[in-house]
Amino acid sequence: MLKRIMIAAAIGAIASSTFAADAAHTAANQTLELKNGSTVYIFPDGKMAMEGVTGRVERMKPGDVMETKDGKKIVMVGDEVMKLDSLKYISR
Numbered sequence: 001m002l003k004r005i006m007i008a009a010a011i012g013a014i015a016s017s018t019f020a021a022d023a024a025h026t027a028a029n030q031t032l033e034l035k036n037g038s039t040v041y042i043f044p045d046g047k048m049a050m051e052g053v054t055g056r057v058e059r060m061k062p063g064d065v066m067e068t069k070d071g072k073k074i075v076m077v078g079d080e081v082m083k084l085d086s087l088k089y090i091s092r
C-alpha cells in the first residue's frame with residue numbers, strides 16, 4: 001500500500017514538473033539558452049525574463065548584454081521577474 005502511494009507521488013512529481021516547464025514556455029514566444037547555462041524567456045511583447053542554472057528566476061538590468069550558447073549577443077529587454085515567477089508558480 002505504501003509502495004503504491006509512493007509510486008503515485010513520484011508520477012505526480014514528474015507530471016507537475018513537465019507542466020511547470022510548459023506554462024512558462026507556452027507564454028513565452030521563444031526561449032534562448034545562454035552560454036552560462038541560464039535560459040532567457042522572450043514574451044510576445046518583446047520583454048524578457050531570465051532563469052538561472054538552478055531554475056530560479058533571476059533579476060537582470062534592461063540593456064545588459066547576454067551571450068547565447070551559439071555565441072550571439074542579445075540585449076536584455078525589460079525584466080519580467082514577476083511574470084515568469086508567477087507562471088512557474090501557477091503550474092506547480
Ligand SMILES: [Cu+2]
Binds near residue numbers: 049
Ligand atoms: Cu538576461
